[in-house]
Amino acid sequence: MAFVLTHLVPGDPAVANLGDRASADPVAVRIYREHFGLDKPLPVQYFVYLGNLLHGDLGESEQSQRPVSTDLAEYIPATAELAITSIVLACLLGITLGVIAALNRNRLSDQIIRVVSLGGMSTPQFWLALVALYIFFYKLSWVPGSGRLDAIVLPPPHLTGLFTIDSLAAGQFDVFANSIQHLILPACVLAAFNMGLFTRFTRSAVLEVLENDYVRTARAKGLPELTVVFRHILRAASPPILTVVGLAFGNVMTGTVLVENIFSWPGIGQYSYRSATALDLPAIVGVMLFVAIVYILVNMVVDILYGIIDPRVQLA
Amino acid sequence: MTTLLSVRDLRVWLDTARGPLPIVDGVSFDISAGQVFGLAGESGSGKTITALALLGLLPAGARTGGSAILDGRDLMTMRTAQRRRTRGREVAMVFQDPMSSLHPMLTIERQLTEHLRYQLGMSRKEADERAVELLTEVRIPNPEAALRGHPHQFSGGMRQRIQIAIALACEPRLLVADEPTTALDVTVQAGILRLLHRLCQEKDLAVMLITHDLGVLSALADTVTVMYAGRVVESGPTAQVMGRSRHPYTRGLVDSLPHPEAADRALVPIAGEPAGPESRPAGCAFHPRCRYMEPPCATAVPPLIRIDDGREMACPVDPLVASLAR
Amino acid sequence: MQRRTTFLIATLSVLAVLLAACGTNGGSTGTTGKTLVVDDAYTWDFSKDTDPSRGGVDFDADPFFHAIYDSLLTFKLGDSSTPIPLVAQSYTVSPDAKTFTFIIRKDVKFADGTPLTAHDVEFTFNRLLNLHDNPVYLLDGITSMKATDDYTFVLTSSVPNPAIPFIVTNPALGIINSKLLMAHGGSDAANAATADSAHDFLGTTSVGSGPYTMASVSTSEVVLKANTNYWGPDKPNFGTVIFRNVAAATQLIEIQKASNQIELSLSGDQAASLKSNSALTVTSFTSPNITFAFCNIKTTPACANQHFVNAIRYGIDYQALVSVAGAGSAQAPGVVPTQFLGALTQAQAIQRDVTKAKSELQASGITNPTIQLDYTISSTGLNDSLAAKIKANLADVGITVNLNGQPSSIATPNYRGGKYHLGLAGWAPDYPDPNDYLAFLPGQLVGLRAGWPTGAAPDIEALGARAGSTPDNATRGPLFQQLQTLLNQESPMLPLIQPGQSVVGTKNLTNVIYSPVWYLDLASIGT
Numbered sequence A: 001m002a003f004v005l006t007h008l009v010p011g012d013p014a015v016a017n018l019g020d021r022a023s024a025d026p027v028a029v030r031i032y033r034e035h036f037g038l039d040k041p042l043p044v045q046y047f048v049y050l051g052n053l054l055h056g057d058l059g060e061s062e063q064s065q066r067p068v069s070t071d072l073a074e075y076i077p078a079t080a081e082l083a084i085t086s087i088v089l090a091c092l093l094g095i096t097l098g099v100i101a102a103l104n105r106n107r108l109s110d111q112i113i114r115v116v117s118l119g120g121m122s123t124p125q126f127w128l129a130l131v132a133l134y135i136f137f138y139k140l141s142w143v144p145g146s147g148r149l150d151a152i153v154l155p156p157p158h159l160t161g162l163f164t165i166d167s168l169a170a171g172q173f174d175v176f177a178n179s180i181q182h183l184i185l186p187a188c189v190l191a192a193f194n195m196g197l198f199t200r201f202t203r204s205a206v207l208e209v210l211e212n213d214y215v216r217t218a219r220a221k222g223l224p225e226l227t228v229v230f231r232h233i234l235r236a237a238s239p240p241i242l243t244v245v246g247l248a249f250g251n252v253m254t255g256t257v258l259v260e261n262i263f264s265w266p267g268i269g270q271y272s273y274r275s276a277t278a279l280d281l282p283a284i285v286g287v288m289l290f291v292a293i294v295y296i297l298v299n300m301v302v303d304i305l306y307g308i309i310d311p312r313v314q315l316a
Numbered sequence B: 001m002t003t004l005l006s007v008r009d010l011r012v013w014l015d016t017a018r019g020p021l022p023i024v025d026g027v028s029f030d031i032s033a034g035q036v037f038g039l040a041g042e043s044g045s046g047k048t049i050t051a052l053a054l055l056g057l058l059p060a061g062a063r064t065g066g067s068a069i070l071d072g073r074d075l076m077t078m079r080t081a082q083r084r085r086t087r088g089r090e091v092a093m094v095f096q097d098p099m100s101s102l103h104p105m106l107t108i109e110r111q112l113t114e115h116l117r118y119q120l121g122m123s124r125k126e127a128d129e130r131a132v133e134l135l136t137e138v139r140i141p142n143p144e145a146a147l148r149g150h151p152h153q154f155s156g157g158m159r160q161r162i163q164i165a166i167a168l169a170c171e172p173r174l175l176v177a178d179e180p181t182t183a184l185d186v187t188v189q190a191g192i193l194r195l196l197h198r199l200c201q202e203k204d205l206a207v208m209l210i211t212h213d214l215g216v217l218s219a220l221a222d223t224v225t226v227m228y229a230g231r232v233v234e235s236g237p238t239a240q241v242m243g244r245s246r247h248p249y250t251r252g253l254v255d256s257l258p259h260p261e262a263a264d265r266a267l268v269p270i271a272g273e274p275a276g277p278e279s280r281p282a283g284c285a286f287h288p289r290c291r292y293m294e295p296p297c298a299t300a301v302p303p304l305i306r307i308d309d310g311r312e313m314a315c316p317v318d319p320l321v322a323s324l325a326r
Numbered sequence C: 001m002q003r004r005t006t007f008l009i010a011t012l013s014v015l016a017v018l019l020a021a022c023g024t025n026g027g028s029t030g031t032t033g034k035t036l037v038v039d040d041a042y043t044w045d046f047s048k049d050t051d052p053s054r055g056g057v058d059f060d061a062d063p064f065f066h067a068i069y070d071s072l073l074t075f076k077l078g079d080s081s082t083p084i085p086l087v088a089q090s091y092t093v094s095p096d097a098k099t100f101t102f103i104i105r106k107d108v109k110f111a112d113g114t115p116l117t118a119h120d121v122e123f124t125f126n127r128l129l130n131l132h133d134n135p136v137y138l139l140d141g142i143t144s145m146k147a148t149d150d151y152t153f154v155l156t157s158s159v160p161n162p163a164i165p166f167i168v169t170n171p172a173l174g175i176i177n178s179k180l181l182m183a184h185g186g187s188d189a190a191n192a193a194t195a196d197s198a199h200d201f202l203g204t205t206s207v208g209s210g211p212y213t214m215a216s217v218s219t220s221e222v223v224l225k226a227n228t229n230y231w232g233p234d235k236p237n238f239g240t241v242i243f244r245n246v247a248a249a250t251q252l253i254e255i256q257k258a259s260n261q262i263e264l265s266l267s268g269d270q271a272a273s274l275k276s277n278s279a280l281t282v283t284s285f286t287s288p289n290i291t292f293a294f295c296n297i298k299t300t301p302a303c304a305n306q307h308f309v310n311a312i313r314y315g316i317d318y319q320a321l322v323s324v325a326g327a328g329s330a331q332a333p334g335v336v337p338t339q340f341l342g343a344l345t346q347a348q349a350i351q352r353d354v355t356k357a358k359s360e361l362q363a364s365g366i367t368n369p370t371i372q373l374d375y376t377i378s379s380t381g382l383n384d385s386l387a388a389k390i391k392a393n394l395a396d397v398g399i400t401v402n403l404n405g406q407p408s409s410i411a412t413p414n415y416r417g418g419k420y421h422l423g424l425a426g427w428a429p430d431y432p433d434p435n436d437y438l439a440f441l442p443g444q445l446v447g448l449r450a451g452w453p454t455g456a457a458p459d460i461e462a463l464g465a466r467a468g469s470t471p472d473n474a475t476r477g478p479l480f481q482q483l484q485t486l487l488n489q490e491s492p493m494l495p496l497i498q499p500g501q502s503v504v505g506t507k508n509l510t511n512v513i514y515s516p517v518w519y520l521d522l523a524s525i526g527t
């Protein structure tokens, strides 16, 4: 499907990707086409692609001239680190704010939180990224600039590709600190939208739960309020929250395109942007496959979590 | 027979769309250990709010007045943290609907032991042992297996027993049971009531049994207080209040009960609708529905007056009250 | 009721955030000596080609190749008019401008210590030709390339080509360590396009003799280290150069706190906003890139009508386009950039003349013409602004222009396929010599894109052939001027501007000087 769609886009990758002079050189174009199998009819290309896919071969990127799987393996960890951190941040903040808003419904704190969450959801990410960089890097110097590490800091030995984890595993605590400092701002910017989303969903989910008698039962036992909130209220409110968190992986993927660009974050967002502008079909299809797999995995995890959270849900 | 809890002039205002409204309007009663205290009245008369006020579980925006003295300490003016410690340990509560009063996603074990561990500092093992004991006490078959279950695996009656076990876990001295049988089948009701009665006697527990069904109280309660529109209209020993009810409202309630010996006798419901807090009539709130209404009923709130047979009642039209008032 | 809870929850989350954000500054510095950071918003994929023979002739990659690979000849800093010796200590040109003999220095060593010989040069040139990748056109017309002995290299061209000394300065022709590369799959054989398997090796190791070597390449940055074996007299000033891929908007913020840093991708406006910052040096250059329009005769028959083309030519407000393009921009008086031999002067440039344009339109006999303006939507938005201006200009003359901006992946094949109507496009020099601009003539690369086939303008074609093959630059220059004057009178080509190029560096840096071939000479940047 993705394969056909990307091939329907007008434009010839050979002409688009080769240089000004080489694109007019029939030999250069022929070599390019042969190299990427573009010389064969489309149906043949498709079956060749499918056959290779079965062997886990995603083909070769026309941009990097490396196997797409190698490219993905290089770019995915950076994005994973950013996306997961941002979703964790969005969850921590969004759910906390949502609970506070619900417990203080219609009071001042609820109003303030509403403004914050709406702000997070409606602020353009591009603008937010630049303003955040300007304020926290330039004005306040709270965080270092773009990139995953300071320019002079060497990446930790490759283990997972997540610098935070790899540096800890290697015992390089200074690299760890540096990677966290670099991670925090782009992750926050990427988290802004989801923070707002989670806040609103949590608020309404918690309000619904608060109506229930079992919350009163929990309070009647004399449990401390925090236990009531976290064990009883949040637990009951978690299925709808979990659903949006699952969906959030989708918009985080979209968000990475901009955020990675501004923060020079070498991840899938930048890779897909470049592949798309260069009509790098194998790379585009590879990214689409990756995103699809993420969707499927996230959905599976969400389904499993449903079953764990709510014993009434039977796993099909 | 010692008085455990002494409630005096309890008042509750709730925040409604029309601003704060008096829901409970000067309610007083005493509850003694080892006795069942019945709180009766049509739905909407403020029974549940009264009970929640005692536990400090009123909805946000509520204001309260009056006092509720338990062991010389006034529950109504206690600090929040102190108040919380009385919940479960001194005053526990069982709610009306067993379907919704248990957390659907937590195991029975968790719901039965979390306050044991928090309030009494028990270890997990101790708490589990105690939980088995409690389930046995409330007659849950196979208690070990039940601990691992979730509420949806139990019937309504069983859930109500579990609720009672949860309430009893920290050995409170007062158990408030708000309509504990209303949502249950008739056949199951009797079992729950017997259980409450037994616990009350065996454990020297004071039980505050709240119901709109006077029939439930007649066999069980030692004393009964009847509320209407947030006020007490009549209270006293069960035999007096139910056997020889004097207040027109209490009488109306009793008359609307099915009579065990004369099942064919037509029930006589009270005419009219109960007064809501936002449209509470001046004077005796019951006067628009009262057959014996006289002009003074519509102007002054009748005071509760003690009559010689041990009951108190608020009805200026009643000859006894009238004679005492003179 | 929940005051305390609220407070607790809020405190907890603040703590969590603080914990996550905490950490000490600094980090293990894996580099020695001074470090220079160069930021560029590049589209070149560093993981693709760290092979100069494939990834060369790329604006973003050239500074990198130039620092690693020495070529036969080079230019003095800031002067691209005369090739000077580098790997070749001298060269001679035959009188017919067909044979070029380069004498190779004997003291040049590759980074691994291997001495460089003429055989390495032969390998490099052969391989580039046979790989047939992007830079292959550099060797157009070359019939033989031969190491006649260890230190003599001879190039022969089928046609007179006085541009050869300029061409061999290109970083794509930087000399490769042939022994080392052949040991790792490198091939210069006729079937090198498929037989050469050195791609992966070159992704980790550089095989040049330049002042820097490649230390690491990742998708986000390339790290260069000073070549400890460098043969040249001047060691580079910086021990490490980090070439980072950073978006322009981010560069604008980051440069203001940086030291030893250069930003390459700032727009004229962005650079101008930094002028007041005393810690920075903002330099605006007129780039040697030509932004031009053309009227495609094939898709738009009216373009064959010289009066119509002239109506457009005199209708466009060039000064307005220059001001749209921002600091450093200048009008392009002809297709050859003002920096190069044979360029026209600004005084010879076309000036807007609406009256003349209107009379030309009348003379064309075409009434109420409508034409579509095709162009690529550029990331800077410059093309959109230029196109909008042209549309407004031509409306004054009575020509209706419909704008058709497309993303590059769609527009580029259209442009190269000759499908544009009124086209807006750009040309970056392949080498700093007017011969590169013969591409604009009938039947040539750009000419064909304008639907201008061989034989369409015999006078221009003849003059072009003569100019291109004249060995003596003193004669060649005026011939190219003559050619361009003709082009400005009777061709579908409409040179517009040379956009400005701004480089912003921290104040302490010296020799941040623009080169039309390799952009920046990293090794000569000092403090």
Ligand SMILES: Nc1ncnc2c1ncn2[C@@H]1O[C@H](COP(=O)(O)OP(=O)(O)O)[C@@H](O)[C@H]1O
Pocket (backbone or CB within 6 Å): B014, B015, B016, B023, B041, B042, B043, B044, B045, B046, B047, B048, B049, B050, B059, B276, B277
């Ligand atoms: N959360 C609330 N907000 C406003 N009014 C309430 C609320 N809860 C109960 N009430 C009102 O208080 C009155 C007494 O309610 P309640 O104590 O539940 O009656 P019952 O005697 O049936 O238990 C009713 O009229 C009800 O409408």
Ligand SMILES: [Mg+2]
Pocket (backbone or CB within 6 Å): B044, B047, B048, B049, B178, B179
């Ligand atoms: Mg009730």
